[in-house]
Amino acid sequence: MGKIISVVNQKGGVGKTTTAVNLASAVGIHGKKVLLCDLDPQGNSTSAFGISKTDNAASSYEVLIGRADAASAVITSRFKNVDVMPTNMQLAGAEVELITLPSREARLKTALFAVKDKYDYIFIDCPPSLSIITVNALVASDSFLVPIQCEYFALEGLSQLMSTVRQIKRLYNKYIELEGVLLTMFDGRLNLTRQVVGEIKKYFGKDLYSTVIPRAVRLSEAPSYGMPIQYYDGRSKGAVAYDDLAKEFLKRNRGNTR
Secondary structure, eight states: OOEEEEEOOSSSSSSHHHHHHHHHHHHHHTTOOEEEEEOOTTOHHHHHTTOOSSSOSOOHHHHHHTSSOHHHHOEEOSSTTEEEEOOOGGGGGHHHHHHTSTTGGGHHHHHHHTTGGGOSEEEEEOOSSOSHHHHHHHHHOSEEEEEEESSTTTTTTHHHHHHHHHHHHHHTOTTOEEEEEEEEEEOTTOHHHHHHHHHHHHHHGGGEEEEEEEOOHHHHHGGGGTOOHHHHOTTSHHHHHHHHHHHHHHHHTTTOOO
16 A cells, blocks of 8 residues: 655645655656645646646546546656646635535545555645645545745744644544655755754754755746656756655655555
């Protein structure tokens, strides 16, 4: 069975989708079979793999509300070892529809169970909110990865996320664990960055990845070309950073196999 990891932070603009896309791509390049499930209604993970948000027979929206099974919504990307479950703007309305559906918190878990054994890793790109969609992702997941921007308000709201995870652990998914915390938009020249890193290290200790993701123009450009950074500019510092992250991630998960 593959391992399911939610990439989550309710604070927007922290590099969540960038991490979901480029970590999934890098892990695929390292020979693991990967599924990226786009659960953010903005659909940026879908676009970042060059997949249309409008031309798909099914999406994560149809999967969540029960109109399609997971296998029918999965698209084989043109990038090594990576499949994508795309999304579209209809997912934004799923919040209301899920309220009346049975087992509303566990619908994604049930759907992904049918395809879980086809992959080494399933990454879920969550919306920037602690919504019922995010709850579905966390209930379905074995672990969660938290990207944190190196800025003054980095830890703001994080206690709410951890509190939500504790509730989910108590009520729905006792096995979920913290996969790790990743520093993004890192600029070591700034005193503020060093102060933030110090605070996060005190808070998370060994759960903090040693790899950091730098501020990088090429990382911002790559999605507009429908490519993960490794394929857009494999020599860029962003590509190198996500390759290092993939190696660290796989080392932590050594022994995880289908």
